[in-house]
Amino acid sequence: MTTADASKAVGSPIAFDAVLFLSFGGPDEPADVRPFLENVTRGRGVPPERLDEVAEHYLHFGGVSPINRLNLEMIDSLRGELVSRGVDLPVFFGNRNWHPMIEDTVVEMYRAGHRRVLVFPTSAWGGYSGCRQYNEDIGRALSAATAALPEIASDPMLLRKLPQYWHEPSFVEAFGDAVIRAVGQLPNRPVRPRLVFTAHSIPVAADRSDGPAGSGGQLYQRQVSAAAAAVAEKAGYGTEFDLVWQSRSGPPQVPWLEPDICDHLEIVATQGAEQVVVCPVGFVSDHLEVVWDLDNEAAETAERLGLGYVRADTVGTDTRFIALIADLIDRYRGGEVPTGPTSLPGDDAGRELGCADNGSTCRAVCCVPARRPART
Structure with missing residues (x-):
């Protein structure tokens, strides 16, 4: 049988x-x-x-x-x-x-x-x-x-x-506590450290096609933004945080989500920030994009700018x-086919941040990969 x-x-x-x-x-x-x-x-x-x-x-x-x-x-x-x-x-x-x-x-x-x-x-x-x-x-x-x-x-x-x-309470709570621990590693100052969230950048064309057809795209970007907001709230920052991107690759003529973390550190330094906590909310563990882009390149940029810098833990452990x-x-595990929640937080336009195909085989019109340009 x-x-x-x-x-x-x-x-x-x-x-x-x-x-x-x-x-x-x-x-x-x-x-x-x-x-x-x-x-x-x-x-x-x-x-x-x-x-x-x-x-x-x-x-x-x-x-x-x-x-x-x-x-x-x-x-x-x-x-x-x-x-x-x-x-x-x-x-x-x-x-x-x-x-x-x-x-x-x-x-x-x-x-x-x-x-x-x-x-x-x-x-x-x-x-x-x-x-x-x-x-x-x-x-x-x-x-x-x-x-x-x-x-x-x-x-x-x-x-x-x-x-x-990304929206599960345990995910948010673990990252929120990681931010609180990171803040505690910096000297106390009158102004608390600037909180900056990072996630892996993607091509702008891919960002526009992320999500079910007709949803307006930007599903990944909107989910990361919602998760960052929830973690910032858990860590006591309310709405005071920045969201930036990292680890872009691909041909230089192809636009990706910006600003890049290192470029953003240059900006916050000119705005008078003295300390920065960076939370890699887009990653579940300390793989190469975290240990190179954040613990090396971003840390070196912060040192050059005179910024106090701590990177919050990822949640894998x-x-x-x-x-x-x-x-x-x-x-x-009992046999029910996994499906996403029927309702998730929405954005300012009232769009749900979920996906009808969450946990199921994707439809032909959901998150269709953008056509990649030929290399020249």
Whole structure:
């Protein structure tokens, strides 16, 4: 009997039987750096000299990205959290751009007998890069597994991405406390430190197409702004914060979301700021974009400008964040197809910040990737 037949026989969905922790990936040694970057940028028109520049960032840290180690630490913590709750679900690890690749992990899971898998992505956000591309990863991996294992045709496998979680209270609370700790690391001054939130920049064209057709776009940007506002409120800053962007790549002629964090530090220094706390709300762990762009480039810029500077922690090691992942798994492991909340905070135009396809396979008209210009 196939998985689908068994579902019909019992008259209810079959419970999910495993978890796939899906992330971006990163090099484990210097020889991995260039192949990894070529995987990341394939088809994007990124000039070779830009790859050389980014490769130097990785080589600064011995050619090893911290992302795989951090993900493995989160997975170990998640396994412990699930065990403590009496939830017997194995957790597997797969990546989009480097080993262990999601294609290999899905084959491993199928051979281990798993047919219904919840997928936790290490992106909290909507939009193409934060959401739809993870569904594309899942589809690609299933196609590869079907080609490698013909028996999947008669005994199918379902992978379903868990919903976006940027708005979850535990996410906001963990980042809010991280900001409070960071403020406490700076000397007391009459004027409290300037609070600056950062997230990964994306091309302006992609920003315009993020979200369901007809929604006005900018889904990712609006979600990041709403999350920053919630964290600032939790940290006691109210509406007094800045939102900037970092880690842009791609051809220089393609506009991306601005201002860049380092450019913004130049501006706040001219405005009389003396201290700055930077919160990387767009990232769940201290991978290369955080440790290079914020702990090196931004920190050096702040020092040159005479600004006191502290970078707030990411939430990956916070027990509340691990509990949040377990909560999402618990919420959907019984067989219910994951879906996003029916109502989310809105923006000034009254647009909801959710996505009708949140947690489900994306529609053809939701977060369609922008056409990339040919490299010249």
